[in-house]
Amino acid sequence: MKALLSTAPGGPETLAIGDLPDPAAAPGEVVVAVRACAVNFPDALIIEDRYQFKPPRPFAPGGEVAGIIEAAGEGVTGFAPGDRVIAMCLSGGMAEKVAVPAGAVFALPDGFGFAEGSALLMTYGTVVHALVDRGRLVAGETVLVLGAAGGVGLAAVEVASALGARVVAAVSSEEKAAVARAAGAAVTLVYGAAPFDKDGSRALANQFKAALGSGGADVIVDPVGGDYAEPALRAIAWAGRYLVIGFPAGIPKLPLNLTLLKSCDVCGVFWGEFARRFPQENAANVARLFDLWGAGKIGPQVTQTYALADGGAAIARLASRAATGKLVVTLD
Structure with a gap:
């Protein structure tokens, strides 16, 4: 063959x-x-x-x-x-x-x-496991999605919106912002290109906070990593959940004092291993995805x-x- x-x-x-x-x-x-x-x-x-x-x-x-x-x-x-x-x-x-x-x-x-x-399977399976099993997302909460026009990011925008969340989509261009809005994002923001110095990192954190509003992000979906991670974590809500999915921008080092100050969780999301260890739970998640797809809520x-x-x-x-x-x- x-x-x-x-x-x-x-x-x-x-x-x-x-x-x-x-x-x-x-x-x-x-x-x-x-x-x-x-x-x-x-x-x-x-x-x-x-x-x-x-x-x-x-x-x-x-x-x-x-x-x-x-x-x-x-x-x-x-x-x-x-x-x-x-x-x-x-x-x-x-x-x-x-x-x-x-x-x-x-x-x-x-x-x-x-x-x-x-x-x-890989993107939507990862996202539904991340948001539901690891992120414990509740309808009405606010979700910040980094890299929101990529495969995982766009799936996160769709699934979070379908589950009743308010989605703030962070992307690298106005063209990608339009894609995220079409997928259901309530708010979009365009960030600059890494690397960031200390001032640039602070400015990005402020940009996230302005887009999210005073409450911050209840859940952060991060399939990007790198210099974008710490500014996003600074914009998390009290008792928020930061979902670590991937590192195409590099593996970040997060200051753990932020997790104490916000009483938040940093959660790893390894969907492939979850699917291997818990096949019945994964099958239920996939069935849920087919239901959402059939209803036109994701695609x-x-x-x-x-x-x-x-x-x-x-x-x-x-x-x-x-x-x-x-x-x-x-x-x-």
């Missing part, structure tokens, strides 16, 4: 089309004929050996797919060849076929497309699609933080 292969550690430019043996369905697995594979930030890390999971080479990046089940292994129940599905696979998604544990597979209801379906926003051979360009665009919404590699 054809696949976009990483044969040595390096950037997206090192990826090239090659051949791999067709996968077989081991016990408890299904083989999915891939129709679409969403692009996520871990794809940029995994090909450089900077991710916690390091598959043996050669391998194809791509951690979430949509497609049609081609084969089901021994012991698999609930799925059969011909079923339309979405699935998490850590790697291997940018290929014509991928073998996936059946526990990481979910039926894709009729009426939902493969490209949009491939873009649901994966695929802004650009790429051919398999151009998957490296898609990863490069995402890694540069130039993308809005979701980028998806499609296989016809």
Whole structure:
């Protein structure tokens, strides 16, 4: 089968089309004929050996797919060849076929497309776990979303709005602010580019506080990190919850005295491990997402699609933080 292969550690430019043996369905697995594979930030890390999971080479990046089940292994129940599905696979998604544990597979209801379906699990799964399980979001609370026009950020705007929150979306351009408003943000703000000196950090904190109002943010969704983290934390509400999701801008060092002064929580959000440890709870969250999607309250926003051979360009665009919404590699 054809696949976009990483044969040595390096950037997206090192990826090239090659051949791999067709996968077989081991016990408890299904083989999915891939129709679409969403692009996520871990794809940029995994090909450089900077991710916690390091598959043996050669391998194809791509951690979430949509497609049609081609084969089901021994012991698999609930799925059969011909079923339309979405699935998490850590790697291997940018290929014509991928073998996936059946526990990481979910039926894709009729009426939902493969490209949009491939873009649901990682971003929206992360966000609903973050907001509901870790952030304990209550309707009427205020949520600050950093990087609010990216994949995770835009999903956070949609899900928080659907759950009845007031969303303040922080983005890096007026164009991205318009995208966030269309997704349901009540207020948007445009921040400058890091790094920030002490005065710049203070100014950004004041910008967050002005946009949030006197109460501050009950929940902060941070898939960005870097120099944006401390100013955001300074704008948190009493007993607020700061949700740590990712670090494309760098790993921040937070002054912990702020957590005491605001009596707030800093919460790590590791959705993949949550899904592995608590599959039933994760399945309930995914079902909730399908309900919200079917009701038109959320919808994966695929802004650009790429051919398999151009998957490296898609990863490069995402890694540069130039993308809005979701980028998806499609296989016809």
